[in-house]
Amino acid sequence: MGVSHISNRSEQSRKWSRRGLLGVLGGVPAAVALTGCSGSAGASEGATEPGTSPKAAVSRKPAISVTPADGARKADFSRPVEVTVTDGTLASVKVTGNDGSTLAGSLNAAKTRWTSSGNPYSGTKYTVSATAEGASARTSTFTTRSPGETFVGYFTPEADSTSGVGMPVSINFTHAVKDRAAVQKAITVTAEPAVEVVGHWFGDTRLDFRPQTYWASGTKITLSLRLKDVEGTDGVYGVQHKDVTFHIGRSQISTVDLATKEMVVERDGERLATYPVSGGDAQHTTWSGIMVISERFKQTRMESSTVGLGDEYDIPDVPHAQRLTTSGTFVHGNYWASTAVFGHENTSHGCVGLHDAKGADDTSVAGFKFYDSSMLGDVVVRNSGEKTVDPANGLNGWNLSWTQWKAGSAV
Numbered sequence: 036m037g038v039s040h041i042s043n044r045s046e047q048s049r050k051w052s053r054r055g056l057l058g059v060l061g062g063v064p065a066a067v068a069l070t071g072c073s074g075s076a077g078a079s080e081g082a083t084e085p086g087t088s089p090k091a092a093v094s095r096k097p098a099i100s101v102t103p104a105d106g107a108r109k110a111d112f113s114r115p116v117e118v119t120v121t122d123g124t125l126a127s128v129k130v131t132g133n134d135g136s137t138l139a140g141s142l143n144a145a146k147t148r149w150t151s152s153g154n155p156y157s158g159t160k161y162t163v164s165a166t167a168e169g170a171s172a173r174t175s176t177f178t179t180r181s182p183g184e185t186f187v188g189y190f191t192p193e194a195d196s197t198s199g200v201g202m203p204v205s206i207n208f209t210h211a212v213k214d215r216a217a218v219q220k221a222i223t224v225t226a227e228p229a230v231e232v233v234g235h236w237f238g239d240t241r242l243d244f245r246p247q248t249y250w251a252s253g254t255k256i257t258l259s260l261r262l263k264d265v266e267g268t269d270g271v272y273g274v275q276h277k278d279v280t281f282h283i284g285r286s287q288i289s290t291v292d293l294a295t296k297e298m299v300v301e302r303d304g305e306r307l308a309t310y311p312v313s314g315g316d317a318q319h320t321t322w323s324g325i326m327v328i329s330e331r332f333k334q335t336r337m338e339s340s341t342v343g344l345g346d347e348y349d350i351p352d353v354p355h356a357q358r359l360t361t362s363g364t365f366v367h368g369n370y371w372a373s374t375a376v377f378g379h380e381n382t383s384h385g386c387v388g389l390h391d392a393k394g395a396d397d398t399s400v401a402g403f404k405f406y407d408s409s410m411l412g413d414v415v416v417r418n419s420g421e422k423t424v425d426p427a428n429g430l431n432g433w434n435l436s437w438t439q440w441k442a443g444s445a446v
Contacts, residue, residue: 097123097167101175109180112264115151116140116163123167125149133160157182157264157272182264182272186210188222188242190258191329191430192411194279200249200286201327202412203430204232204258211239213268215445218242221265221273227255235435235443237427247437249414252303254283288414289405291366291387293321296378298366298387300408307408310401311378313369314417315385319344321417322364322385322424325433328413330358331406334395337365344384354395355406359387359415360429366415368395368402377401387415 102117103110116138118128124146130138132155140151155161158181166172188206192198204224212218215236224232224244228251234244250256257280262273287307289300293314300307315321335356339347342363354368368391369377376382377390391402398404414433426434435443 095122097121097170099125099165099167099170099173101163101165101173101177103177103179105175105177107177110155110177112155112157112159112179112182113266115154116161117151118149118163118165120147120165120167123147123170126166126168127172128163128165130155130161130163132156133162154264155179182274184210184271185274186212186262186267186271187273187275188260188262190260190279192281194281197282197284197410198412199328199410199414200252200283200288200412201325201414201430201433202250202281202283203327203432204244204256204281205430206242206244208240208242208267210267210271212242213239214266215239215242217265218262218267218273219445221261223259223261225257225259226250227257230254233441233444234446235432235440236445237432237443241427243430243432245432245440247440249286249433250283252283252286256281256283283412284410287409288416289366291321291415291417293381293417293419296381298389298405300405302408308404310389310405313372313376313378313383313388314381315383316381319384320421321381321383321387321419322360322428323417323419323421324423325431326359326364326415326417326424327430327433328357328359328366328409328411328415329361329430331409331411332356333406337367339384342384347384352393352395354391354393355389355402357406357409358429360424360431362428364424364429366405368392368400368406387417 098121100119116130118125125142128140128149130151136156138151138153138155140149142149157179160176160178163175164172186209188208191205192202219234219242226232226246230246232244232246234242236242257278259278260275263276265273267273285303287300287302289298291298291312296312298310298312334352334354336351337353338349339345354370356365356367358365364385366387369388370391370393372382372388374390389401389405391400423434424431426432432440
C-alpha cells in the first residue's frame, strides 16, 4: 500500500512537469518549436523551393574564354579563332583585325562554341568581342606572329592589259613550291563568258592556267590570289591577297610555212596579210608547233653567245622583234639580208625573219607592218614535220592536249 502511494505521486509530478514546459513554450508542440529554433544559418542552407534540389538552386554567371589567349603576342595564324562559354550560351562574337578585316565564323548547335571559318592573318592584331546571353561582353586581344620566309607569284599578263587569244595566265613563284595542291587551291582564274580554266604545273616554280581552246575575243579574265599565309613549302608562306583582271582582244593567228617560205596572218577568221619570210637553215631549224608572243621590242640586241651559238653574230639593233620562246626564238625584222632571201631561202639561226629597214621607222616594210598589227598573246603557228617546241619553252602550253594539260593539275 505504501508503494502504491509513492507511484501515484510520481505520475502526478510528471504531468505537472509537462504542463510547465508547455506553458514556457507558449503552448506550441515541442517538435515544432525545436524545428523553428534550428538557427538562421541552418535555415538559409537547408531551405529550398518545392520541387528543386539544392544543386539546381545555385546560380553561376557565364564564363567566356578565347583562343588564342588574351594578350598573346605571337599567336599561331594557322589555326582558327575559337570562343567558348560555360554556364550559358553565346549571343554574339565579332573578331576584327587592325587592318580593318573581320573574321566570319559560326556557332555550334548548343551555342556554346564559336569557330572562325578561316584562319587569322599573320602579323595582325585582333580584337575579339563576345557576349553571352544575359551577361556583359568580354573583350580580348591577341597578335599573330609574322611568318619567317615568304614567297610571291609574279603573273603574266599585266593587270588591266589586253592580250591576244593565246595568252595563258602564267605565274612564276619566287620559291620552289612543295605543296602544289595548297598553292593551286589558293589561286582561281575565271572567265566571262564562262569557260573551264585549269592550272598546269611546269616544275615547282611555275603554274599556268588556260582553257581547252583559245580564249574567245572580248573575254574578261579575273585572277584571284589568296596566297597570304598559305604554306608553299615547309616554313615558307605566301603574302599575296589580291584580284587582278585582264582582257582578251581580237583574234590574230599567224601561220608560218617554211616550205613555201611565207606567213599568212588571219584576223578574226579572215586573211589580213601574207608576208614572205626566211626561217632557220638546215643546221638551225625553226621550232614547229604553237607559239605565243610573250615579249615585244621595237629594237633589241641579239647576241649568239646568249643562246649557245658562240660568236656567230652580234646585232645591236634588230628591229621589230617579238619573242616566241624563252630559249631565244623570235619573229623579227631583218635589214642585213638581201630582199631576195625572203620568200626564197631559209638562212636564219632559227628565228622567223621578215624584210625590214635599219632604224625600225620605215612603215612600208613587212617587219614594221607585222609588228604594228600584233600584240602580246597573239599566236604564231609553225607547221612542219620537225621537232615541236617544248610546252614549257615560253608561253606555249597549247602544244599539250587537253588531257595532258589537265594531268598537270595538282587539284
